[in-house]
Amino acid sequence: MKLTDILKELEQVQSEAFEEKADRRHILRNLGFKVAKIASPFAIAGLTVNKVAAKTTDILAEAIVFMLNMSYMQADFYKQALAVGGLIPDSQKGGFQKILKDKNAHIAYWISHLNKTGNVVPTVPAYDFTGKGTLPKTLSDYKAFLTLAHAIEDAGVRMYLTGIDMLISNKAFRSDAMNMATVNARHAAHVRLLRRNTGVDMMPWVSGTEAYSLVGEIKKAYQNEDNTNQLKVSTVGINGFDISFNAATEAFDEKMGLADAEIFMRPFIV
């Protein structure tokens, strides 16, 4: 491995460990999960047992638990929906079964790694996809179901982008999260296409914050999706090309931080 790799990892460990760790633990607890207790370190790039590695390990397990939060919610959502007779048209069940299969595979993969490293595997919370009554038709009306489905999918893409960032010090896990993030994006695009086909004027990618097509709590899934400044490069009308605000914001999905993820998910956790 290159020296710059190692230095980058150490640099990462420092900022992560000192700045955000306490905050993350707090948020994870609020989501109803027991924060992963670290019994044995993940192997990170040759840095084995020392204080730095122990802190990194903590962060890796927390990242996995963070992503599991969303994968649990997604899998339970489709499981419940597929069990309601007549909710999803027969012609579209295959697609949702495929999505559920992928989500379950994500869950199994992350759980296997928590187990292998002696970490606590969080239990699956009970979910109420009516948002405690604020979205009463979610599991009885197909259009209402699709509305929450794409919000959950888009939020999932965004949370996995955050997961990639939290796993930055570990190339293997970072790649795993990346390869799941693009699959989540495929699911999101499919669900959005289905909703478009019901007559809603929307595309398979996220335009701005999409406030127009969403109600109540699920708008929270789109906060900060309207970013038009990427690493200080302004993207609207970039280099004189006719690039609208919508196109500029659609071209990038944005990370969803832990605080926003909590705001979005909390109404659906009993």
Place this chain on the structure above:
Amino acid sequence: MKEVTTQDQKAHENASLSRRKFLNYAGAIAGAGILIASCKKEDDPKPVEEGAIDLGSNDTGLLNYAYLLQQLEAAFYIEVVKNPFSGMTDAEKGFFVAMRDHEIVHREFFKNYLGTSAIPPSIENDWSSIDFSVKKSVMAKAKFFEETVVAGMSGICKLLISEEHIQIVSKMAVVDARHSAIVNNFVYPDTFAEKTDGNGMDVQQDPQSSLDITRQFFKKSISGSNMPKY
């Protein structure tokens, strides 16, 4: 790297990294008792074929490859919109226009971000394998390009060092994955995620073998011999 620096500044930072940052972290490294012996100095750049475009090394080389991928997609969709296949519906055109615009944003982002380290813009394409007047030919290539780019961008992410580079490439890769999903669906229903493995993970490809696939669509010779490898 919170600032967008000029390439000269970046080069300077990289050059000084090994000494300055090493001293900063010397304490932490000493505790680990590691690895320095196995770290070798970055090799000198390998010479490339005469007339070939050298993507470069380190993160710059990888971002240049991402730039090349986005050039490919943007140029393809520009052509698709300019010369619509026979029978293209307004709805289909709407999707192609949107995807074209996203790819232009991606392409121009890399051009601006890489600055003087960027490969040339608008490298001429070889479209001889595509019949733009035939829907089936266009859709098949759109599917192929999107799948290739998603896998390639993920592979680039695996090798990048800088956190903000990883973030920006992953933020684009998921949008390319959205494109890939719907193009797949247009070719055959419900195939939006047809290539996931048993862990629910997408295909990822290392930049070297990705370039071996994409170079045929450019008229100039492209060298990735200095790019980081898996």
